[in-house]
Amino acid sequence: MPPIPPDDGFTLRLTGCETEVRPVLRQVRDTLARHGLSRDRLGTAELVLAEALNNIAEHAYAGQVSGPVTLRASLRDGRLRIVLEDRGNPMPAGTPPPGILPDPHVPRSDLPEGGFGWFLIRDLTESAVYTRTGGENRLELDFGPVPDRNAGV
Structure with missing residues (x-):
């Protein structure tokens, strides 16, 4: 695999609805794979x-017509960063919710069905920063340094 260019990135525009999530994930994964990201790193990002x-489809656009989402990914200074913006x-x-795992020492029937997403987002990124400015949500995800595949990492 060729090394990742020092200043490489791409932008995708989609509609914030559940039917677009899977095709966009496939496109992001394929694009990042072409830039040499490892399978583990691709799985984490995905x-x-x-x-x-x-979350954008279910909550940000809940009760309204699905709207635009912009996804910007960059591989800069050896780091994978992805920014999501929606209206x-x-x-x-x-x-964002605190992303705290529920107590596992309760009866299985008392465990929540969902609510683990923000825990995963925070646990699998180096940082996840949410801001709201001018009617727009922005989530900046920093996955940290991308290991050099040629260095035996």
């Missing part, structure tokens, strides 16, 4: 993006 894009509803109280 999982985080699936959670974030599904949907803001996060409640202007901040």
Whole structure:
């Protein structure tokens, strides 16, 4: 595989609806794979993006017509960064949920069915920063340094 160019990136525009999530994930994965990301790194990025894009479709555009989402990915300074922007509803109280895992020592029937997404997003990224400005949500995901495949990492 050729090394990742020092300043490489791409932008995708989609509609914030559930039917577009899977095709966009495939496109992002294929594009990042062509730039030499490892299978592990691709899987991590895909999982985080699936959670974030599904949240946009389910919550940001809940109760309204699906709207635009912009996804910008960059491989810069040896780091993978992805920014998602949408014009949907803001996060409640202007901040993402805490992403805390529920107590596993309760009866299985008392465990929530969902609510693990923000834990995964935070756990699998180096940072996840949400801001709301001028009617637009912005989620910046930093996956940290991309290992050099030629260095035996």
